[in-house]
Amino acid sequence: MQDDDPYFDENMVVCDRCDGHGEVICHCGGDMCLCGCQYVPCPVCGGEYGTDGYITKELYEKRAKAHRELMRAVWGSPND
Numbered sequence: 259m260q261d262d263d264p265y266f267d268e269n270m271v272v273c274d275r276c277d278g279h280g281e282v283i284c285h286c287g288g289d290m291c292l293c294g295c296q297y298v299p300c301p302v303c304g305g306e307y308g309t310d311g312y313i314t315k316e317l318y319e320k321r322a323k324a325h326r327e328l329m330r331a332v333w334g335s336p337n338d
Contacts, residue, residue: 270312273303274321280310 272278284291284298302321303309313321 259302267312269315270309271315271318273309273311273313274318275302276300276311277302278311292338 273280276282280300280303281297282300284293284295286293300310302317303311303313
């Protein structure tokens with residue numbers, strides 16, 4: 259599928275925040291949408307970077323590392 263796309267960039271991966279949709283559910287009221295828009299552009303791929311559904315491998319690795327560190331801080335190391 260991606261191999262057939264002439265615009266596919268090998269340095270890009272599917273956004274881990276929106277799963278490639280380019281939009282996320284609006285939670286402007288905390289746990290629900292109060293503005294009525296229901297969906298907003300993804301703050302990772304559709305917002306700052308504007309790639310709608312894809313992010314660079316470097317950004318993905320940076321986000322994954324931060325997530326691992328957060329989980330390790332919350333849950334500890336599996337070897338503890």
